Amino acid sequence: MFAETLKLSIRTIMRNALRSMLTVLGVVIGVAAVIVMVTLGEGTTAKVTSDVAKLGSNILMVRPGQAGFGPASASADVKAFTVKDVDAIESQVAGVVTAAPTASRSLTAIYGSLNHAMPVTGTDNRYLAARDWTVASGRDFSDGELAAGASVCILGETVRQALFGDGDPVGAVIRLKQIACRVIGVLDKKGASGFGNDPDDVILVPLKMLQRRIAGNQDVAAIFVAVGDGYDTAEVQADIESLLRERRGIGVGEKDNFTILDMAQITSMLTSVSGVLTGLLSAVAGVSLLVGGIGIMNIMLVSVTERTREIGIRLAIGAQAHQVLTQFLVEAVVLSLFGGVIGVAAGLGLAAIAGRWLNVPFVINPAIVIVAFVFSALVGVAFGYFPARRAAHLDPIEALRHE
């Protein structure tokens, strides 16, 4: 009996192919929006997670100012850190393996006739240790170079390629701004993106060199802290916070004028950006499904009226109310499931295209595909019930008389 009902409803829908297509458009858009949203969201999360893993999971980042994720030198009016803060963190907080001071500027490097723009980070060897970066060729900074703020630099792989092609840059002299700078080493290629940035697209110089000759101040814009294995990151974070509050003279009850981020927070900050997009698409999906449902209800009411005579015949022949109800309900559900199938296909297609464009990996979540189908079926039941009930409660005598 149910198979008959199913067959009948598919046939009825196919008979009015164009009308059915237009009817389910709302469901298609709603389901597609959900699929795009979730697929892109999952892709973003996967990407951020892998990016964060690249950064190192036991890293804390200390920045002046409150919250917000952006360039480390974002707010000029916020009191920067000093090298002494870094040394204090490293020597006084238990669990800190290493703390590296950094300050950055975006500059153009010139070598011969070639030039390349990238961030220049002033730091010391502890930064390499904290981020687990290694030197592929050449060497890291010597103590003398660090103390003197010598004009030496270590190139990221991307910079090396841009300025030297296949050549070995160690020993060559490049220019940063107007400053001649000797290349002493090249970093190992880390590959792929870090937060959409290329981590290989960087030049490291001694912190003092950046402070004196490029930035013209003594500021440390951000501190990278590597926490030792077996230490609780949250505890270390709290210790650093109280140390820095003391050093920066923040009274009881006053707010921190710096921020300590662990990777979980960095991850959530990065994913919160896509939260706005998710909210927007959810709204689109919700409204579309509602409109789609109303469309289905409308067309089912039309269908019940058109087929009043058929309903009368069926009732006269011995169909019971629930059988007529089932027939029309199944038809509504098949209709909206049909919209769901198209919506899932369209959503996955759109997500694949948009993902390539936004540089987000394409991750299919089977659960959401199933949820989308269930949801579209529910739309069919919810909005098909009223018309189906109307059909089931027709008076057979009246229905048979209907023209």
Added chain:
Amino acid sequence: MPLAAAPPPLIAFRSVGKVYGSGDAAVAALKGIDLAIARGEFVAIMGPSGSGKSTAMNILGCLDTPSAGAYEFMGVDVGDLNRDRRALLRRHFIGFVFQGYNLLPRTSALENVEMPLIYRGVPAGDRRRLAYDALAKVGLADRAGHDPNQLSGGQQQRVAIARAIVARPQVILADEPTGNLDTATSREIMDLLTALNQADGNTIVMVTHEPDMAAFARRTIHFLDGRIAGDGPSAEAA
């Protein structure tokens, strides 16, 4: 020593009344009808418009219930049954033939005939075979795959008759079955109904305007103003 009770008639009206509307607007369509129809009869019901014959047919077909008196079908008081129970009675025991054929459009003759069997839960294979047999009985075996709009009026009515008999009902109710047909075709349909009655023993109750058609039945009941004005053997056809 038990008294051999006579088997109850297939159809029994006991002082059946039917009132539509209420209060001042109330219209009495049937005013106390007593009627019994036994198995194997071929009965014609005649009467002018508004005489109550359609109302009587609706009650006979368990599509409606009396407002007074009792209607017993196969010994069951239909007035006590709800909508779904009456649907079951129709499904298992009553076949309908309408003036306007009432076939499902864009659905083949075979599938139209199969429909009552679907509601009876007959498996697909048996259904097809039984429907085909019924079509063969009305002489349309070669039109099984045709849609109603590819068939003539007479052929459509034959399909409708096949649909009415396919589930082997206790009674066939025909509401002006020849009302839309020309004389020659009407005679073919009446011959078919007569054969179904005489050869197969089907009980047939038929409403008609035309004395020529009523003459095919063996008994004619005349309705007038909601009452039975005459009940007896049909007049010979002219």
